[in-house]
Amino acid sequence: MPGTQLLTYLQLGKESTAGTAVAAARMLYPDGTGLWNLDRMRTRHDSANRGTRTNRTHVTQQGVALRIPFRTAQDVGVSFDELIYPFSQIKGGVTGSGGAADKTWTFTPSQTGSNAQESYTIEFGDDVQEYEAEYCQASDFTLSAGVDDLTQLEMNFFGRQSTKSTKTSVTANNGVKIPGYLWKIRFATAQSGLSGASDQTNFLVGWSLNVQTGLVPRKYQDGNAYFGQSVEAAPLIGTLDLVVESTSTAVSQFYDKAASDTIDFIQLKATGPSLGSSNYSAQIQLCVSYDDPEVIGAESDGVNLYNVKAHLMLDSTWNNSIVATVVNSLAAIP
Helix, strand or coil: CCCCHHHCEEEEEECCCCCCCCCCCEEECECCCCCCEEECCEEEEECCCCCCCCCEEEEEECCCEEEEEEEECCCCCCECHHHHHHHCCCCCCCCCECCCCCEEEEECCCCCCCCCCCCEEEEEECCCCEEEEEEEEEEEEEEEEECCCECEEEEEEEECCCEEECCCCCCCCCCCECEHHHEEEEEECCHHHCCCCCCCCCCEEEEEEEEECCEEEECCCCCCCCCCEEEECCCCEEEEEEEEECCHHHHHHHHHHHHCCCCEEEEEEEEEEEECCEEEEEEEEEEEEECCCEEEEEEECCEEEEEEEEEECCECCCCECEEEEEEECCCCCC
């Protein structure tokens, strides 16, 4: 019998030692196919002057590259619990704090030291075969939310190698999802001013945040076809795309500040149902500069919209560009 789409799965477990495979502990919900891109870097040798028309006679494998472009299923989205996976790729070693059911996770990447990002073993397959990869980390991730949609997650993983394996039995856990309408936005001229700033109303209709983690897999002449370790060798880069209504606030906040190259601070926050002594929540604080916005870049129901692009910047006072805080039910990463 052939494998079926309904029985396709992706699940993962956090590694204690990077590159040492572990059993999966959490099931995620991928959207579609094409999630396992394996390249063994083959050379099919051309042998000229053989006296035959077909001149390829043998193949050599020169290495292994594995890419796993995960994205959540549109009708499932990402949960508050699952937000710790992308943010663990900008800061590792974080655990949930708090004595009650609500656990607070704060991801503050170091600008000068190692961030010791987490690595994962990923299992992927269907009812025919499972494939497993160890030392999986994300080169980048994207969080996005439209007003009428569930919050979505994309993570572009690289992995050390692909082997056939047997599926680990993991209990499905949908978690508490994040409808797009829960997100609120506020602005300030300093990071310290975000806590006292007011949320904008009748304004934000959609956003997308892409973060390039800076992680790079490094290969060595050590007898292995796969990479030996990952290194924070590339910069931490982020872009935030906003869709807002064309209002006087949009003009002063984006058009005017782009014209003057003003460094600005943004907070995106979603607050969910009660949990312990608090609520499920996700908060992302950013230091940014703006491109010139697309004024009246689109319309919705006859209402004009601004399309805005912002870029992460390092603030010398805050000494950061992005900090994420998540409150969920987990004390540790599964």
